[in-house]
Amino acid sequence: MSCLIVMSQKELHRLERICEVRRGSLTVVRAAELLGLSRGQVHRLLRAYDQDGADGLRSKKRGRPSNRRHSEDFRNLALDLVREHYADFGPTLAAEKLLERHRISVSKETLRQWMMEAGIWVSRRERKKRVFQPRGRRDCFGELVQIDGSHHWWFEERGRKCALLVYIDDATGKLLHLRFAASENTFDYLHATKAYLQQWGKPIAFYSDKHGVFRSAHASLKDRTSGLTQFGRALYELNIDIICANTPQAKGRVERANQTLQDRLVKELRLRGIDTIEAANAYAPEFMADFNARFGKPARNPKDMHRPLADHENLDGAMCRKEVRKLSHSLTLRYDKVMFILDPTERATALAGKKMVVCDYPDGRLEITHDGVSLPYKTFDTLRSVHRADVVENKRLDDMLSIVAELQAGRQQQRSKSGPRRTGQTDHMFGIPGGSQRSGYQTRGAKPGRKTDFTKDPVVIARRRQALATRDAAE
Incomplete structure (x- = not known):
């Protein structure tokens, strides 16, 4: 029985046929055909079976080293090279x-x-999968607020793909703010965060992923503010910290909420026939109230960690994009391919050569300030933009493709107005009316690929003379 355990499938098949031959139920010729062997080989197997039983049909090479094996010295050399290099x-x-x-x-x-x-x-x-141990909820409401953007077909086939900015409290699991936006960008996060702070106050910290809106890849070790993004700088001015998670599993609260929203919220929008971002934002408070009633949990500590805005903190001034520009001696500066000229007031004249702060607000307003004082200006000139390939993040790719499609649909195909004009043509890209090829770029006697000087073409000269004669006779 122990021999049968170590026999291969091929050897077991041979044993079965040899036993049938010995019982008389199978001939040697038929067994040779079934096994793909000659009659002599079958007789050899029969003798081995009669002498040693089933063990006689086992391969004699089993347990012996292969004749084609590499030497131990060769194996050690290869492994040493692998370890070293x-x-x-x-x-x-x-x-x-x-x-x-x-x-x-x-x-x-x-x-x-x-x-x-x-x-x-x-x-x-054999590789062990990375283990993510569960992290307990924070104790207090407003101590840690997880934020994330979910790019999804929220309106299904009824509307375009868009992003949902989600703010969820870590201690209670309650949705604190939802905002639909065309994409996950700085301006929409500033707009959504401003609305959140107006409603709830300042949390201790926001918890996000490593999206470019939240984290700069070129942070400085010397100056804390030099490596901040525009969103991070806005929170820094309001004394709010932002923490970036290293993995999606670390901020699992908002990730799981996104999965629930992509199921429940999509269906609620479908039942109400909502297919625009504006209508979805108007419905969001009603959905959040129902969601929090179903899934929200009480915090272990009833204390609310949200802080009110201080007297010196300007929420509107912080929640904008700020760029530093140097004011020229002609009181001009450039921002976003536009030239601005300051009104020649006494204060503006004294600031020539100094650095200004350009505040670009999410609602479209733009201010030029110095030490918090806004300076009047007017647009002097719009600079010509250089059209080059845009750098688009993966989450904004669908957005950009839809914009490109709209631009292509509205773009008119116009003929070049700088091409040569010829008498009698309705369209300078083709020949004269009627399709004559002689008024095209190639005429009789012209070499292919070269333009013809029509002022010396005898056919053109003859037609011009005839036209002049007709005009003179009419006069």
């Missing part, structure tokens, strides 16, 4: 580099087994 390489790439740089040829599967036995490589099945 390719410790973090996979077996496939390591095998390629061994052949390319060291002239050592070994199959990737053999190298994979060697690396696994040596502990250099761990198979995909």
